[in-house]
Amino acid sequence: MVIVSKSAAQQSLTVVDNRTNKVYEIPIKNNSVLATDIKKIKAQRQLDTDREEDETEQGLRVFDPAYMNTAVVQSKITYINGQDGILRYRGYPIQELVKKSNFLETAFLLIYGELPTKSQYSTWHDEIMHHTFIHSDIEGMFKSFRYDSHPMSMLTAAFSTMGAFAPEANPSLRGQKLYSNAASGNRESLEVLDKQIFRIIGKAPTLAAASYRMRQGRPFNRPAQGLSYTGNFLYLLDNLSGHQYQPHPVLEKALDALFIIHADHEVNCSTATVLQVGSSLVDPYSVIAAGCAALYGPSHGGASESAIRMLIEIGSPENVPAFMEKVEKRERVLVGFGHRVYKNVDPRSTAIRALAEEVFAVTGRNKLLDTALTLAEYASKSEFMRKRNLYPNVDFYSGLIYQAMGFPLDFYPVLFAVPRCVGWLAHWRQQMLSPGGVKIWRPRQLYLGEGEREYVPAEQRKEKSEATVFDAPVEVGHGADSKRNALATYKDESGNTWTKSKL
Ligand SMILES: CC(C)(COP(=O)(O)OP(=O)(O)OC[C@H]1O[C@@H](n2cnc3c(N)ncnc32)[C@H](O)[C@@H]1OP(=O)(O)O)[C@@H](O)C(=O)NCCC(=O)NCCS
Incomplete structure (x- = not known):
């Protein structure tokens, strides 16, 4: 970020969007700018840098995970x-x-x-x-x-x-x-x-x-x-x-x-x-x-x-x-x-x-x-x-x-x-x-996830080549199950026989 001093103290922010060379004057009130004013900054999607999901043409977004610098209310309390x-x-x-x-x-x-x-x-x-x-x-x-x-x-x-x-x-x-x-x-x-x-x-x-x-x-x-x-x-x-x-x-x-x-x-x-x-x-x-x-x-x-x-x-x-x-x-x-x-x-x-x-x-x-x-x-x-x-x-x-x-x-x-x-x-x-x-x-x-994908029928699906521990549920223990239960057999509503481990 470059800081340039201007002489007159104005309650606004001058922003140059280097993608479009457009200049925006954003009002400052109570030492804050409106996030919806930032949304007015729009540009054409650049195919080499912008994903469709970036919604570039719908206006600039403010990314603030964990609310590090976001005021969400005006309050007097x-x-x-x-x-x-x-x-x-x-x-x-x-x-x-x-x-x-x-x-x-x-x-x-x-x-x-x-x-x-x-x-x-x-x-x-x-x-x-x-x-x-x-x-x-x-x-x-x-x-x-x-x-x-x-x-x-x-x-x-x-x-x-x-x-x-x-x-x-x-x-x-x-x-x-x-x-x-x-x-x-x-x-x-x-x-x-x-x-x-x-x-x-x-x-x-x-x-x-x-x-x-x-x-x-x-x-x-x-x-x-x-x-x-x-x-x-x-x-x-x-x-x-x-x-x-x-x-x-x-x-x-x-x-x-x-x-x-x-x-x-x-x-x-x-x-x-x-x-x-x-x-x-x-x-x-x-x-x-x-x-x-x-x-x-x-x-x-x-x-x-x-x-x-x-x-x-x-x-x-x-x-x-x-x-x-x-x-x-x-x-x-x-x-x-x-x-x-x-x-x-x-x-x-x-x-x-x-x-x-x-x-x-x-x-x-x-x-x-x-x-x-x-x-x-x-x-x-x-x-x-x-x-x-x-x-x-x-x-x-x-x-x-x-x-x-x-x-x-x-x-x-x-x-x-x-x-x-x-x-x-x-x-x-x-x-x-x-x-x-x-x-x-x-x-x-x-949104940083996958772009649009076509549904794959179950029989055509393959294991992910570099699957990690995060890609499917991990195996969990069942503390309340006794050994006796694990060795027993059960019938389901359709009359099929199951062992506990398969239920
Ligand atoms: C309160 C708290 C959640 C604030 O978190 P935060 O504003 O997100 O601060 P961060 O987690 O970004 O911490 C900034 C740095 O200080 C460290 N830090 C923050 N609190 C710490 C603590 N209590 N002990 C050791 N290190 C701490 C972080 O590891 C981080 O170090 P880094 O910059 O090298 O990565 C955090 O300080 C904390 O977990 N404190 C202990 C729990 C507590 O007392 N909560 C009651 C709050 S009233």
Whole structure:
């Protein structure tokens, strides 16, 4: 790419298409160009360089695998500056909110754009806490899971199931524009939309706690009155047969702060999933279930769990150098480090470190802390890590707090998903209220596969000359099959005899 300086600062890009010598003036707005303006750059197909599938005459495409530099929405919710380590919700720095706000107030801010007045907060709080109960048949659904199911599998399924219990909230039954009609200020549409927001935020801790209690083999608690959002969550998780359960105030406050920190993070993997799925105008329960599925992955919300597993594997501070050597040889990934956007310290990790000290003062110091701190120290001095701008992210410290608080490892992503419902809903609501309507998200691909081919009858097909392991399914083991079964014979519906190996 050649950079030529021009004197006058113009909000546009001058592009010369060297294939045609045509010059295009592309407007720049908010330091971005429209991908559809790039599509206006068209050329004749060159038979020696362009394939038919390149669709050269239909306009230039923008290739951006993994969304490395693509803005897919205009948003007013969260601002991240990865270079300077800034995170703000609706303009308020995350550190301020952690110090001065509470989770439900921050949730209102994220979804509706302003900090609530006293009376707005009171109504909001009551609506959310009023919607904490779940249908008893949904409790039954949890009981159909195997005792050792991962709680994220249960939570993902539970959100989807909740949708089946709310047919009045389903655009497939009530009309395609059930939610997007809200953009015009349609009262009925807004009411349905906000009610589902109350329900999802209210019920998320109840569903999460049910997944936890299933794993513990304990009966489910019913939501408690008079406790805070996180206080009620702790009650749902932990109450046994005592009366007037009160969580430890430091733990309740720490969980609330962690919920604020995890409430939103711009258009990350799960939020992009939420918007992708939301763009089909499906119901919000399916949207949130899709968000959960994306969050579950080890590169995203599963990282706090993996970070603790990694620290347990390292074992003690003296093993850190050997582990770092593996990282530098690219044999291992340092989980809890690195971020697609932050190329500086993750501001959430700074806020969390202070919290960790408060929690450890109550729970006792996490035994893995020394290993974690030694690892962070080594990583900060590692040329490999510095060159790639890899700093501790939120998941590096959050896992240590969850562990000190006694949560099982596989529950960490659930502790992330519950508050993140707020961020997902804020983005989904913003999408439904788009003044121009909701357009379905339909990316395109660069097709590099075969050109048109003629169908070959089975008897004329030949093995590929240089077939690799990727060209057909590999042979798989069948662990559940006994030797006795393999030796037995069976008859199929047509009366033919088979051995198990042929079935
Ligand atoms: C978060 C993450 C997925 C971001 O990925 P990304 O923006 O696509 O970054 P890349 O994978 O392109 O990484 C850039 C370089 O840093 C390296 N790198 C990134 N994260 C690394 C890590 N945690 N440990 C070791 N090396 C890492 C990559 O190998 C790559 O090296 P290369 O340029 O020599 O090939 C990635 O940093 C990661 O896997 N981190 C660990 C998981 C985690 O903590 N996730 C939670 C995020 S909140």
